[in-house]
Amino acid sequence: MKKVSLVHLKPNHKGKVLEILGGMGLQNRLMGMGIYVGKEIAKLSYIGLRGPVVIRVDRSVLALGHGMAAKIIVETE
Amino acid sequence: MKKIYLIGNPNVGKSVVFSRLTDVHVISSNYPGTTVEFIKGYLSLGDEKIEVIDLPGTYSLESSSSAEEVAVSLLREYPKDEIVVVNILDSTNLERNLLLTLQLVEEGFPVIACLNMCDDAVHRGVHIDIKKLEEIIGVPVISTCAVTGVGIKLLIDRIKEAKPISRKKLSHDERWKEIGYILEQIQRLEHRHHYLREMLEDASVRPISGLIMATGVIYASFKIVRFIGESIITKITDPFFYGTIQPLLEKLSIHWQEKSFVFHLLIGDLINGKIDFKQSLGLLTTAPYIEFGMVLPYVISFYFVLSLLEDIGYLPRLAILLDNLLHRLGLHGYAIIPVLLGFGCNVPGILSTRVLESKRERFIASTIISIGIPCVPLQAMIVGLLGVFGGFYVGGVYLVLFIIILILGFILNRLLHGYSPEFLLEIPPYRFPPLAMLARKLYFRVKGFVFEAVPIVLIGVLVVNILLYFGLFDMVTGVFAPVVHGLFGLPKEAIVALIIGFLRKDVAVGMLAPLALSAKQLFIAATLLAISFPCIATFIVLWKELGVKDLIKSTLIMLTVSIIVGTMLNFVILR
CATH class of the missing domain: 3.40.50.300 (P-loop containing nucleotide triphosphate hydrolases)
Structure with missing residues (x-):
């Protein structure tokens, strides 16, 4: 088990959200979109050059800015 | 209840x-x-x-x-x-x-x-x-x-x-x-295999395949917009104007004396003894030709392609790919949606900047749209008039506008306080809208254009013709002549067109037609029309969305950019 941020999680890998480093505002926003501690997330791609990270949560695909993705820490194999 | x-x-x-x-x-x-x-x-x-x-x-x-x-x-x-x-x-x-x-x-x-x-x-x-x-x-x-x-x-x-x-x-x-x-x-x-649709969905958000797809989609969109627009003009509107309207007007106009007030208002000037739809500037000649013969075909083709891209769900994927670049301009990827809408008409473009969270982003996006994004009517006229000199010039206008957007965005991002919020967006699956839905949406957008544009165009041409007939523009042109002639290298008469630009951009470009401008002059005038004052409708929306203080700021930026770019084009780049 490794702890990494969503930016460093490899594309096509899954991870379980361990921690969201951010204020209540960000946590609430992510919560509304189905991202919360304990949730399993799959990373689809990373655009590179500090671009967005694309993830799959349940059946929806979400794109997160680089800074936001760096604040989401997941646990992966 | x-x-x-x-x-x-x-x-x-x-x-x-x-x-x-x-x-x-x-x-x-x-x-x-x-x-x-x-x-x-x-x-x-x-x-x-x-x-x-x-x-x-x-x-x-x-x-x-x-x-x-x-x-x-x-x-x-x-x-x-x-x-x-x-x-x-x-x-x-x-x-x-x-x-x-x-x-x-x-x-x-x-x-x-x-x-x-x-x-x-x-x-x-x-x-x-x-x-x-x-x-x-x-x-x-x-x-x-x-x-x-x-x-x-x-x-x-x-x-x-x-x-x-x-x-x-x-x-x-x-x-x-x-x-x-x-x-x-x-x-x-139900467990199912990955279908082609899902594969395309995933490919469009990965860096390399995504960029290839984006290039293909943008290139195809341009081609289709041009193809449909040109087809409507050569197959439908031009035959109608030249085959049906012109003979009719020539018969009618025998009843009025040339150079009389009525003739001047309705028909305008004869070019080589004939009605010229592009240059006569009459209420029955150039006014309907600009709107229906030059602009409307492109309004139809542009909104057809935009509506299709919107309904399929491609646009958010473009937003992901452009997030990087737009961050440098103080925006984030989703700003591409207002920008694309702005290409149709700046008004819905600026309205949709509401999808951006901060006031700062909305100011940057609105200013960039009103300066660097030419609306369809303006683009159609630029293609129609400048295209005669070759596609090189038309491409040049887009290139200049693109560079202005980059430089301006970069500067605004540096100067304005605050920061750009992060991008967080749900990417919809691809969907294929029923054709009837698409047709309905296109119909409403085109109808909206016709009802909003035509009255203003008719009134605009009427007012301009009256003012021209009585020589009332002479005073104004005298005041602005040093700037327009001295800095931008344009003839005095072009000032009238630049002022009309505040009313409608397409009519303004139309006013340039009879001036026999050189390719360089037309290039400068068209670029200036794009970046200077937005038309009145856009101006009102900017006012409503930004408030008076930011509107003034935005306007000052427009004027400054216009003077710098016009002068640079005249003295440095196109020398």
């Missing part, structure tokens, strides 16, 4: 349901945030007429963007027992959609749940037990497919069944657990 509110996550088809319920047409697209303000309509229920309100999409009742705030505050405007809340959900994604439903029910709103996109769910192997869901959450649940109209009648029939029920208020964690428990009981997922 006094009011019906439609609420739901972004991009679940609220606007389509709204159009079905009220017969009011609203633009719907396959991306989150098409509706940025609330829209009203009426539903006839027996003898009653009840107001229906389409709210912007929201993920939860704890709002986090300005559009969400609008939704949540409106919902609390009336006592709960006087309203009905129609909660629209995306059947393919109940996991996330049910959060809002539970919140609404817990808060004691009379809710009716509408599981939309039922056809898509079947396609994707999602089977939902509607009856059981109704039992568990305790409010009426209906399965609909608003795009085709399935289930809408049942929804209307059952609206009155919505009653507040008491349900324990849960914490966030408990609520997610509850949703998991509900789904276990009511949802069955």
Whole structure:
């Protein structure tokens, strides 16, 4: 088990959200979109050059800015 | 019951349901945030007429963007027992959609749940037990497919069944657990192979395949817009104007004396003894030709392609790829949506900057749109007049505008206080809209253009002709001559066109036609028309959206940029 941020999680890998480093505002926003501690997330791609990270949560695909993705820490194999 | 509110996550088809319920047409697209303000309509229920309100999409009742705030505050405007809340959900994604439903029910709103996109769910192997869901959450649940109209009648029939029920208020964690428990009981997922559609969806958000696809889509879009536009002009409008209208006008005009006031107003000047639709500048000649013969064909072709891209759901993918670049300009990827809408007309473009969260982003985006994004009417005229000198010049105008956007955005990002919020966007699946939906949307957009543009064009040409006839422009041209002639190298007469640009850009370019400008002069004048003052309609929207202070700031930026760019083009680049 490794702890990494969503930016460093490899594309096509899954991870379980361990921690969201951010204020209540960000946590609430992510919560509304189905991202919360304990949730399993799959990373689809990373655009590179500090671009967005694309993830799959349940059946929806979400794109997160680089800074936001760096604040989401997941646990992966 | 006094009011019906439609609420739901972004991009679940609220606007389509709204159009079905009220017969009011609203633009719907396959991306989150098409509706940025609330829209009203009426539903006839027996003898009653009840107001229906389409709210912007929201993920939860704890709002986090300005559009969400609008939704949540409106919902609390009336006592709960006087309203009905129609909660629209995306059947393919109940996991996330049910959060809002539970919140609404817990808060004691009379809710009716509408599981939309039922056809898509079947396609994707999602089977939902509607009856059981109704039992568990305790409010009426209906399965609909608003795009085709399935289930809408049942929804209307059952609206009155919505009653507040008491349900324990849960914490966030408990609520997610509850949703998991509900789904276990009511949802069955069929395992399927990856289809081509899913493969294309994934490919478009990966860096390399995504860029290749984006290049292809943009190139194809340009080609299709040009092809359709040109085809309409050569096959339909030009034969009509030259074959039918011209002989008719020539017969008519025998009755008026050339150079008389009436002749001057209606026909304008004869060029080599003949009516010239591009140069005569009359109310019956150039005015209709500009709008119907040059601009309308491109309005149709542009909105056809834009509507198609919108409904398929490609645009948010473009936003992901451009996020990087746009961050340098103080925006984030989603700003591409207002920018693309701005290419049609700056007004809806600036309105849709509401999808951006901060005031700072909205200022940058609105200023960039009004300076660097030429609307379809302006582009059509530039292609029509400058294109005669070769595609090189037309491409040059776009290149100059693009460079201006980059430099200006970079500077504004450095100078303005604050920061750009991060990008967080749901990427919709690809959907293929029924052709009838697409045709309807195109029809409403084109109709909107005709009704808004034509009166202004006719009045504009009328006023200009009167002013020209009595020589009233001479005074104004005298004042601006040093700048326009001295700095930009344009003849005095071009000043009239630049002023008319404040009224309508297409007419303004049309005014340049009779001046016999050189390619360089036409290039400079066309570029200046794009970057200087926006037209009056855009100006009013800027005022409403930004407020007076920021409008003045934005205007000063426009004037400064115009003077710098005009002078540079004249003395340095095109020397």
